[in-house]
Amino acid sequence: MAFVDVKTEITGNVWKIVAKAGDAVEEDGTLLILESMKMEIPVSAPEAGTVSEILVAEGDVVSEGSVVVRLEV
């Protein structure tokens, strides 16, 4: 078992958290949705796995490159 850190590619606000710890996700499955400059940008799983930890809460401001979800693959 290995862990993958999922990072955001943009600076924005966490608009909606879609997945929760323990969820099995497919590759490209949406984990959470960021909102930045009036656009909604999904953050998706880089590969299939199980969500081990969500590191942000709805309403948080996240900066580019920060880890938002830890995935067990």
Place this chain on the structure above:
Amino acid sequence: MPDFDIVLIANRGEIARRVIASCRRLGIRSVSVYSEADATLAHVAEADESYPVGGSRAQDSYLRVDRLLTVAADSGAGAVHPGYGFLSENANFAEAVGAAGLVFIGPDPQTIRDMGDKQRAREIARRAGVPVVPGSRRFEVEQLDGLEQAAETVGYPLLVKASAGGGGIGMRRVDRPEQLREVAMATQSMAAKAFGDGAIFLERFIPRARHVEMQVFGFGDGTAIHLYERDCSLQRRYQKVIEESPAPRLPAEIRDLMAADAVALCQATRYRGAGTVEFVVDAGTFEYFFLEMNTRIQVEHPVTEMLTDRDLVAMQIELARGTLRPVVQAAVKPVGHAIEARIYAENPSKKFMPSPGKLERFRLPSMEGLRVDAGYREGDTVTPFYDPMIAKVIVHEATRDRAREKLAQALRAFEIEGIRNNRDFLIACLNDETFASGDVSTGFIDQRLDSLLASVSA
């Protein structure tokens, strides 16, 4: 009309600065407002007074009607300028401003409400004799009687659209009658699942469309003028990128018909103030149809201001104040060619993802016939809370070619560092052969995307 000498600007960034500039020209005091994220921006420092209205998110500040009205009362403002976006086309806000004894700088609330309802707006336009996109009535699930006849009336190619859909979701194209019923049923079933409403309607599809809009100005007494057109065909995901006037290759007689229709609509609604009547134009046949009317000052209004040498914002304020001297149509004279490019904080090579951040370097170009409207200065931070536009660069020249070249030159001279932006993408658009030839349509950016992006990274 009540006179006033203090205007509250219920907006931010470049349009707030734009309104402050016209207030100053008219000798009127300006009051601006700001959210937590915007406290250090230019529109705060430049107004005669400025007040905080809440948190960084728009719903906590620029959309808080109660706080805006409190600021109006505290500052002694007699009128409110809404700018564009935020509350500018919110009829309830316009009503609340009036109920507080203040002048709303814009049309009356009923006009805002009518034009905000797309179906009602089309009906009003149709009654004023303005062509609207041919469409059918609603067809409910399992009630497709009369569908074929309706399709013949609308004309092919057509779109089958989900009544509850929007923004391109839930529509399918039909080119031939024999495909119609199958597509209609499939769209109904999809719409029932996606929107909980399976109703559909038909609408004429224009394969190569242009977006051409008419700037209008109504005096509120049933008289109105137009200030010529703007071609805004260069869009990406319904976001305008480059706007210009005159519209390239648009026959003058078509332009005149559109202008007359736009004025007729303003006369019919006794329109008051600046507005924009949007048309979709068939790039092949020049057939044109009413799309909607925007009851506010537009982002791209500087194109018209440079073309006609008018201050539209000052006209709005003076009309609201009762001091505007009537302008006759013949006095509006377009000269040369004007083009605007919008600089966005986005990354073209990464699917145009938003790119907020600090403007480490932000040096505006300066040359004759050039105007730059920006909400930010060097050192400011572009936050993720608002739209991504950081500046508008507008040029005015004798011909389209010269304007196009000068705009490219101005963009090259614009120094922006610290955030990714679409400056080079805009230059690629301006230098594109198809664009240079004036062969514009709303599909331009999507069709030429690879070649446009290639010259960005090159």
